[in-house]
Amino acid sequence: MIRVDQLRKQFGSVTAVNGVSFTAENGAITGMLGPNGAGKTTTLRMLYAVMRPDSGNIRVDDVDAIADPHAAQARLGVLPDGFGLYPRLTAREHIEYFGELHGLSGASLRQRTKELLDLLDMNAIADRRTSGFSHGERTKVGLARALVHSPQNVLLDEPTNGLDVMSTRAVRTIVRRLKDEGRCVLFSSHVMQEVSALCDAIVVIAHGQVVARGAPDDLRRHTGHDNLEDAFVALASAERGAYE
Amino acid sequence: MTVARSLRQIAIVIRKEIRDSLRDRRAMWSIVFSVSIGPIIIGFMMNRVADRQREAERVRVPVVGMQHAPALVDWLRQQSGVEIVEGPHSPEEAVRNQEEELTIIIPKDFAETFNQSKPAALQIVADSSRNDARPTVERVRRLLQQYGAEIGSLRLIARGVSPTAAQPLVLEDIEVSTAQQRAAQILTFIPMFIIMAGFVGGMQIATDSTAGERERGSLEPLLVNPAPRLVFVSGKWLAAALAAMASTALTTILCANLPRFLPLEEMGIRFRIGPEHITGIIGAALPMCLFSSALQSAVATLARSFKEAQSYMGVLVLIPMIPGVLGALYPMGNAPWMYATPMLGPYVLLTNVLGGQHPAMNAFLISAGISLVCAAILVRITATLFESERIVFGR
Numbered sequence: 145m146i147r148v149d150q151l152r153k154q155f156g157s158v159t160a161v162n163g164v165s166f167t168a169e170n171g172a173i174t175g176m177l178g179p180n181g182a183g184k185t186t187t188l189r190m191l192y193a194v195m196r197p198d199s200g201n202i203r204v205d206d207v208d209a210i211a212d213p214h215a216a217q218a219r220l221g222v223l224p225d226g227f228g229l230y231p232r233l234t235a236r237e238h239i240e241y242f243g244e245l246h247g248l249s250g251a252s253l254r255q256r257t258k259e260l261l262d263l264l265d266m267n268a269i270a271d272r273r274t275s276g277f278s279h280g281e282r283t284k285v286g287l288a289r290a291l292v293h294s295p296q297n298v299l300l301d302e303p304t305n306g307l308d309v310m311s312t313r314a315v316r317t318i319v320r321r322l323k324d325e326g327r328c329v330l331f332s333s334h335v336m337q338e339v340s341a342l343c344d345a346i347v348v349i350a351h352g353q354v355v356a357r358g359a360p361d362d363l364r365r366h367t368g369h370d371n372l373e374d375a376f377v378a379l380a381s382a383e384r385g386a387y388e
Numbered sequence: 389m390t391v392a393r394s395l396r397q398i399a400i401v402i403r404k405e406i407r408d409s410l411r412d413r414r415a416m417w418s419i420v421f422s423v424s425i426g427p428i429i430i431g432f433m434m435n436r437v438a439d440r441q442r443e444a445e446r447v448r449v450p451v452v453g454m455q456h457a458p459a460l461v462d463w464l465r466q467q468s469g470v471e472i473v474e475g476p477h478s479p480e481e482a483v484r485n486q487e488e489e490l491t492i493i494i495p496k497d498f499a500e501t502f503n504q505s506k507p508a509a510l511q512i513v514a515d516s517s518r519n520d521a522r523p524t525v526e527r528v529r530r531l532l533q534q535y536g537a538e539i540g541s542l543r544l545i546a547r548g549v550s551p552t553a554a555q556p557l558v559l560e561d562i563e564v565s566t567a568q569q570r571a572a573q574i575l576t577f578i579p580m581f582i583i584m585a586g587f588v589g590g591m592q593i594a595t596d597s598t599a600g601e602r603e604r605g606s607l608e609p610l611l612v613n614p615a616p617r618l619v620f621v622s623g624k625w626l627a628a629a630l631a632a633m634a635s636t637a638l639t640t641i642l643c644a645n646l647p648r649f650l651p652l653e654e655m656g657i658r659f660r661i662g663p664e665h666i667t668g669i670i671g672a673a674l675p676m677c678l679f680s681s682a683l684q685s686a687v688a689t690l691a692r693s694f695k696e697a698q699s700y701m702g703v704l705v706l707i708p709m710i711p712g713v714l715g716a717l718y719p720m721g722n723a724p725w726m727y728a729t730p731m732l733g734p735y736v737l738l739t740n741v742l743g744g745q746h747p748a749m750n751a752f753l754i755s756a757g758i759s760l761v762c763a764a765i766l767v768r769i770t771a772t773l774f775e776s777e778r779i780v781f782g783r
Binding site: 189192193194195213214215217218220222223224226227228229230231232233237241242244245246247273286289290 | 393396397400401404407408411412601604605606607608609611612613614615616777780781
């Protein structure tokens, strides 16, 4: 479970995140929805502790992520936005590298790597260097290494951005599966269909603030729009809290 | 137990960076190049010098007017390595056109003047602007002076005078440098090449694991792993340092094998890198590898791209050359401050060690201590840079 309270982050004179609060439950998929530049990536970066918030609180399970970022990171599986791979390492080596950094080793690491390769249908590319990988294949590598330590909480920053239909489906399957395993999945997207198809709860972010949150149906009801896309447009351009 | 965990994570990062760079063909070639260029240059230069010396020992002396001084010509022929040939028709032109290195002209009246015990003129036609001909000309000049001295002594004896009376001075050259030191002087570039190999050897990993990682966007996912930034930086730094140490060792081994391929013995040079030097070389060079890799990692972290980092490295690589070039131009002493200067200390130590001297233990300790302290500061700075959001996300 992830609990975010009054998170704030400023870059120079620009306030990227301005008092964001929400909770992402276990066994649920929480979608962070917002237009480009709304502050989704900055919020996630603070969650996975590569950025320090100016103020606010983050709890990952029972860990204070600001006081003890490494303990929080150990409970998180993260697929950052626009992540890069090592072109000279194979897919398997990517997974094992991150697994080792998380403290896995030996037979348990090999076993877990094999599971992920099967799960993501990556056996054909497992021992190829990633330099020639397609976008979909790269995303699979990123996902596999994010999940290698079986984290309770999974953060995915626009995971399906630019993916073809097959790869998008694969990602969705994984996300649902993580939910069924009782994990907490938080993923960001600016794509409406994505969120409505997958999420149990939605947090709509605009201008660095949470403008609405709730189940997809709640949002439709609150905004008075049957279509979630219309609801999103209404929310993204509205003032903070208007529909809470 | 967090220390043990951190150490294990550092080892994991080291292994990954080394494996990654071993697959980087361009990086491997640059290391092979940097490791072998020094020994190759030295081998080439030494061979040239040896050839010259051999040429000077085997001289071909064109003589014009041999019939005027048959005794002199016979004496010259008996000297080892001397070949007497008939001189060209126009000696000055032949020498000017570099067809001959020199020509001896024996004038018609030589025999007559000689027999009257008067100074008999001999002409040596040579081009003093030609450096390559100088050893030959010198040799011939010495031979002629020696002949003159012998004849002079004989004439004095014939007149009942001791030849020593005509020799008021005897010059003796007393060489104070040991043969090893003289060798080190000629091979003065070896310490520089060893240091250069260490510097260049670590460069690829230092840049690829910092600037390269930033450029690829693989830094952010790496930093999501639960470890302090100092762990990642230390792993990257030590991987680069290990590559630097390996390069240093390889260059040293190549240099140690130079005598197999070079005619050092016949040139009168005793040069040897043997087991007795190994501790000295390790003590001088390995701490330097830790320092240079730390410096490279820190500088490369500031670069947004691999290319940008490489242009910084191009400037950095001049640093280890400074002591080497200065050392070749101005003979350096062993002032204590030198040991306390990064890069210079290891250079002076290596020069001494290879010169057959035994620098004091303190000198090693000071040099290594300074290198390690500077390295620690630089690694700390790099870790701080890795904390900076401008560095991690500023692509």
